[in-house]
Amino acid sequence: MSSFRRVLRTLRSSILQAIPTAIIIVILNFILLQMAPGDVVDVLAAESGAATLEGMTEMRERFGLNAPVVEQLISYLGRLAHLDLGTSARFGVPVSELIAQRLPGTLLLMVLALSTAVLIGIVLGAIMSAFAGRLPDRVLSVLSLLFYSIPNFWIGLMLIVLFSVKLGWLPSGGSGSIGMGLTGWDLIVDKARYLVLPAASLALYYVAIYGRLTRAAMLEVRSQDYVRTARAKGLPPIVVTVHHILRNALIPITTMAGMHVGAMLGGAVVVETVFSLPGLGRLAFESVLGRDLQVLLGILLLSSFLVIIMNALIDLLHAFLDPKIGAH
Template identity: 30%
Template structure:
């Protein structure tokens, strides 16, 4: 097992290098930069001052020099400075990363709770009216883009019914640390979390349903029935036990999917997290923040894939490459 994990970690090193080069080149291909944006917003800044600032900040250096300097700073924990916020990038991220982690965790928990519950019903009583209803729901969810579904949820439950807040992460008038503060924070989380979870359950439901149906037809299940084992025990001891194991491998891939989903959800619900910051930084051409966020997302994706491979290898040792 440890050899397998070490091999996968070593494979990640060239992937990280290639990712960093790609991110840097794509960021440099963006039209303009934060300083040209400041020039457009500040008539007092003349072009000569802009040239001097670019030279001082090294923005006119060759690309390989800028890339080397950027990687060197990353390795030393220096993420650079946000020209728009006039703060260190790590300080800008510190204000938002907690909200994104909390939102992603809520979506992940709800995804597994809803997906496993519906998958169990659909698989055990397949071809029943409940199964057909769940399968129909999964098809509709699969065909519905996340941003469309999130907008509908916001319009119905936020604006029309007024059950949930339509933006923000907490009421700023509440005192931090009080019970009312945390309850209001939870209330702000419900709508975006449900929007993300209800769309993310499709793969989990379909996979668990297929696993249960396939397992029900295996010989060891038929043997248990022939011996007179109660149906409830057959499902708990044989069918579900074997069907649940591969589901654990979805955890890593669900984490990677949450990264992209957070961008849409945080923008639609005006939720102050890293996804919203990412879009704002692109619009404002804040090079340091954009590259850092994309790099962190890439690392999280690689770690999520690694986690899935580790879980799969623990569940089924046959996939390990010795």
């Protein structure tokens, strides 16, 4: 079977699995959030300090919070069928607009952090596997274990202390310089400076995971018969390492990367709060505090779809890397 046909078959299987998964996720998100104590009316009443019982009842009726849970769920599913995520009770604007404003920053942060973690982790893992049992392997293993055991919010705070407070090289928070009127390349450089520390804070924890995973995968693949055959044919060591060992070792690494998309969305909540980034994670945190159910449902729905799409892409990559995957 050709690579193209394998990829198409894998894509069809991924879509068939994604549809019921998405429906179950939507319903579970709604039910779980309904079980949480309090609602947005309680928060708005506490903030105003002058709300009456009649006014709170009127607000709940306006927001549809007095209806039975089943009726609210049916109404929510009906809006989703028309691609309507609802309106934020706190901000009074469509949820889709709020998410569209915050999503690009979070996606950029996640892409930078995940790609950095995977690339550095693969390089470190390859070095550790090449020097297995020797000093470089032991030193890098200890460093990996150190970063793995430290929470990313603490790493973020230490990065701020070192690179912002002590050295003054990078900004400590925010998403860009205010009032500078930057355009073009200067704007890109300015935005990049504000993303270095958040991306590093989010990536360092995962560098340790990918480094140790790459080391274990490459050591396992190195002992396979086809690797010994390639060496016996007189192929250069770099060709054996890249084409035969690393290519097959990438399958568990990419699988783990797909699983980490959801975890990085959760980590973005902490990182964006520490570095004052106006992203999707910080919006989720603010929505939890404000009990803004519609915004939370929109964020959870989008996050679930991102994880599903990422895992489908990982399946397609596996079908390309390994001919045995997707052949049946």
